[in-house]
Structures are given as C-alpha cells and as structure tokens.
Amino acid sequence: MQLDSRPTVSIPEEFDSAQAKLIYLYLREWPNASADEICTALGIEKGTFLSVARTLREREHVERVEGRYRLA
Template sequence: MSSQKQQPEPQIEPIPEELDSAQAKLVFLCLEATGGATVDDLGDLLAMKKLSILSLLNELSSENLIERRGEEYVVPN
C-alpha cells in the first residue's frame, strides 16, 4: 500500500474586472504566471507585435495592475 501526499491546489487569482479586452487579460495572466517579463519576452510568448504589447502594458500600468521593474513588467503583490 503506498501513501499518497496531497498536493496543494494552485492559487489562481481572479482577473481584475477593469480588464475588458482579451489581449489585456492574456498579457496580465502571462505576467502573473511568469512572475514578470520584458516586452520582447511577451512578444515571443504571445506572438504579438511589440507596438500592441506596449499599448497593453501602458493600459495595465495606468490601471495600477502592473509595474515596471527595470526592463521587466510585473504584477505587484
């Protein structure tokens, strides 16, 4: 008989209600899942154009949902 350890369930925070567009939600979730990413990282991960990503990051920043730390954008704790 083998004993099984119960794994803790992953905690997924709800997406902020301020986010209307699917792209903004996708960028937010990507930043939350990765712990932070650069514009180039997001472009590679999401196959999006840099201009689109910068616009979305600006939107998320203006809502205080993300912040810039050096070259990376992160979801503050």
C-alpha cells in the same frame, strides 16, 4: 464525487481586452518578463503590447522595473 482541483485564477473585472487578460495571466506565471519575452510567448506585436502595458500600468495592475514587467 470528484472535486475540481484546478486553481482558481481571478482577473480584474475591468479588463475588456483579450490582450490585457493574456498579458495579466502571463505575468502571474512568469513575473519579471521583458516586453520581447511576452510578445514572443503570446504572439503579439510589440506596439500592441506596449499600448496594453501602458494602460495596465496606469491602472496600477502592472509595474515596469528596469525594463521588465511584473504584476503590481
């Protein structure tokens, strides 16, 4: 019997948006990313990112420090 050795990643249950989940997962792997870095890596429009990031910040999942984003 072989055990699954992949790490378990949990995403807050209240995330309804696929973009919110992607941004959250991206920031778990690459903290301190700029909006442009995230948009380029995920292939999303900057306006979409800023809208989702604002919601994530309001819900205290993400913080913005000196123009860079990371998990709170």
